[in-house]
Amino acid sequence: MSARGGIDLGGTKVQAVVIDAQHQVLGQARVPTPTEGGPQDVADALAGAMHEAADTARVELGSLTGIGVGSPGGVDAGAGTVRGAGNLPGWEGTFALGPALQDALGVPAHLGNDVQVATDAEAALGAGRPFHSLLGVFWGTGVGGGIVLDDRPWIGRGAGGELGHVVVKEDGRVCPCGRKGCVEAYAGRGAMEARARKLVEEGHHTDLFKVMEERGRTRLTSGIWERALEHGDDMATELIDRAVAAIGTGVASAINLLDVEAVIIGGGLGIRLGQPYADRILEQMRPHLFRDDRPPAVRVAQLGDLGGAIGASLLVPGAAPTPAAA
Numbered sequence: 001m002s003a004r005g006g007i008d009l010g011g012t013k014v015q016a017v018v019i020d021a022q023h024q025v026l027g028q029a030r031v032p033t034p035t036e037g038g039p040q041d042v043a044d045a046l047a048g049a050m051h052e053a054a055d056t057a058r059v060e061l062g063s064l065t066g067i068g069v070g071s072p073g074g075v076d077a078g079a080g081t082v083r084g085a086g087n088l089p090g091w092e093g094t095f096a097l098g099p100a101l102q103d104a105l106g107v108p109a110h111l112g113n114d115v116q117v118a119t120d121a122e123a124a125l126g127a128g129r130p131f132h133s134l135l136g137v138f139w140g141t142g143v144g145g146g147i148v149l150d151d152r153p154w155i156g157r158g159a160g161g162e163l164g165h166v167v168v169k170e171d172g173r174v175c176p177c178g179r180k181g182c183v184e185a186y187a188g189r190g191a192m193e194a195r196a197r198k199l200v201e202e203g204h205h206t207d208l209f210k211v212m213e214e215r216g217r218t219r220l221t222s223g224i225w226e227r228a229l230e231h232g233d234d235m236a237t238e239l240i241d242r243a244v245a246a247i248g249t250g251v252a253s254a255i256n257l258l259d260v261e262a263v264i265i266g267g268g269l270g271i272r273l274g275q276p277y278a279d280r281i282l283e284q285m286r287p288h289l290f291r292d293d294r295p296p297a298v299r300v301a302q303l304g305d306l307g308g309a310i311g312a313s314l315l316v317p318g319a320a321p322t323p324a325a326a
């Protein structure tokens with residue numbers, strides 16, 4: 001049996017999976033991302049999660065054909081290094097994550113960009129299977145994007161697909177990236193939470209933070225936004241409406257440029273809010289589409305929480321399925 005491993009390195013959690021040749025998940029493990037220390041501590045957490053996933057899969061770690069890692073920051077796949085992963089502790093510089101994992105686990109490690117591997121997973125095994133070209137939109141704490149053109153990932157010079165930083169309003173709201181008017185400034189869960197806190201300070205009412213406290217959370221998670229929307233919370237509804245409009249506008253501009261067949265909506269909020277919101281994003285795209293007579297398909301990601309880790313496992317040579325016939 002030729003099984004392989006995949007790890008999604010996120011800002012809050014590390015998700016590891018073991019996958020067989022038919023792309024079935026044999027085992028998985030999830031651990032919190034270290035908040036202190038440095039890159040070696042993160043590498044240790046990744047190795048621990050991979051060990052645990054192999055245990056649950058009842059597979060010998062050493063028998064894996066390889067492992068893939070989807071990482072934030074600047075990934076140099078050839079060198080196996082990650083540079084400037086700002087959400088990870090002490091990771092301002094460059095760290096040789098690939099070699100560190102190879103040493104710890106005894107199997108070859110392959111690195112890729114976290115959002116791009118999640119897009120590749122949807123393209124190869126998920127909602128994007130019927131299409132040869134698509135845009136992946138990951139609506140979560142930030143807004144990430146990935147591009148597949150003619151069955152191949154497009155990352156430009158390494159930073160392509162940054163849909164979250166497509167400008168939808170000139171001189172608009174400040175984005176977490178420091179620039180103004182980006183999609184993420186309106187639609188990122190982090191930016192929306194900051195906006196909600198500011199509105200509350202200014203005396204506006206919302207149940208968002210009450211729900212957060214009831215659930216014992218310190219952040220407005222996707223589930224909290226969903227709950228507030230279900231209860232008709234005015235502030236939540238307005239902020240999400242604004243987010244949907246920003247994503248629709250940004251995606252429409254990307255479609256005018258690339259004319260891909262499909263848009264796959266993933267990420268914590270995208271998956272949680274589901275197809276009704278994907279449909280609303282399409283409605284918000286329509287007025288901006290140059291070819292409004294044939295919009296792209298807009299669908300929710302199918303691989304859910306495991307998409308990033310499954311996509312990372314496709315980095316292992318020989319793992320990726322051949323594209324569907326035209």
Ligand SMILES: [Zn+2]
Nearest residue numbers: 165175177182
């Ligand atoms: Zn930005």
